[in-house]
Amino acid sequence: MTTKKFMMVNRKAPYGTVYALESLEVVLIAAAFEQDVSLAFLDDGVYQLKKGHQTKGIEMKGFEKTYGALEDYDVTKLYVDQESMAARGLTADDLCVPVEVMSRAELGKMMEEQDVVLSF
Amino acid sequence: MKFSILINEGPYTHQASDSAYQFAKSVLAKGHEIFRIFFYHDGVNNATRLTTPPQDDRNIVNRWSKLAEEHKLDMVVCVAAAQRRGIVDEGEAKRNGKDATNLAPGFRISGLGQLIEAGIQADRMVTFGD
Numbered sequence: 001m002t003t004k005k006f007m008m009v010n011r012k013a014p015y016g017t018v019y020a021l022e023s024l025e026v027v028l029i030a031a032a033f034e035q036d037v038s039l040a041f042l043d044d045g046v047y048q049l050k051k052g053h054q055t056k057g058i059e060m061k062g063f064e065k066t067y068g069a070l071e072d073y074d075v076t077k078l079y080v081d082q083e084s085m086a087a088r089g090l091t092a093d094d095l096c097v098p099v100e101v102m103s104r105a106e107l108g109k110m111m112e113e114q115d116v117v118l119s120f
Numbered sequence: 121m122k123f124s125i126l127i128n129e130g131p132y133t134h135q136a137s138d139s140a141y142q143f144a145k146s147v148l149a150k151g152h153e154i155f156r157i158f159f160y161h162d163g164v165n166n167a168t169r170l171t172t173p174p175q176d177d178r179n180i181v182n183r184w185s186k187l188a189e190e191h192k193l194d195m196v197v198c199v200a201a202a203q204r205r206g207i208v209d210e211g212e213a214k215r216n217g218k219d220a221t222n223l224a225p226g227f228r229i230s231g232l233g234q235l236i237e238a239g240i241q242a243d244r245m246v247t248f249g250d
Contacts, residue, residue, distance in 0.1 A: 002240050018161060025200070029232040035240070116239035118126065119247055 004115035010045035023120035038077035124238035128249025130165035140248040169224035188226030
């Protein structure tokens with residue numbers, strides 16, 4: 001099968017909308033199709049990776065653990081926008097998985113290299 | 121050029137489906153090919169044939185069905201998103217014990233693999249939604 005570079009761009013907080021959860025679904029399917037998958041986190045999307053999701057009060061299924069399991073699917077390219085983190089008072093230490101922190105310009109360059117960019 | 125289209129928002133609230141429709145029509149008019157149109161998240165609500173807008177408004181669902189028939193388009197609705205939102209074809213009704221179906225003509229229900237394949241096969245994947 002043809003391998004293409006897929007990037008899922010995550011821009012929204014984890015539980016206010018369904019997009020973060022669905023993005024993970026697409027990531028897992030793309031990995032199952034043996035595609036070259038990466039995830040970018042920017043704007044409120046950086047909150048998706050913040051340690052310590054507590055979802056009991058909102059009666060939603062938590063999915064923080066899924067980010068930690070991505071490695072098992074050979075998905076290891078996680079890129080986080082430095083500016084988005086800084087604007088929200090976060091550093092890489094606040095995140096639940098190892099990531100590559102990069103500037104907007106670097107992130108833009110990564111996007112340019114992709115075959116398919118899906119924004120959630 | 122070969123396009124795939126991803127629609128992430130439902131009809132009438134959001135312009136995504138309208139814009140995607142205009143885009144699809146233009147793509148075809150210019151002689152390009154559409155490999156697949158994939159409906160995801162609330163976008164699956166574009167596929168219910170029970171939609172009844174006021175007479176002076178556009179019928180977004182029928183419009184998609186007609187375009188699909190005219191151009192033999194492959195319009196796929198994400199199964200998990202459809203199940204959550206009550207978009208049902210005969211197979212799904214049987215499997216899940218539902219007493220009705222509402223999938224509009226020209227649409228079919230399938231899995232996310234169809235979205236990934238659409239990305240692989242097309243020269244460009246164009247997303248409509250936020």
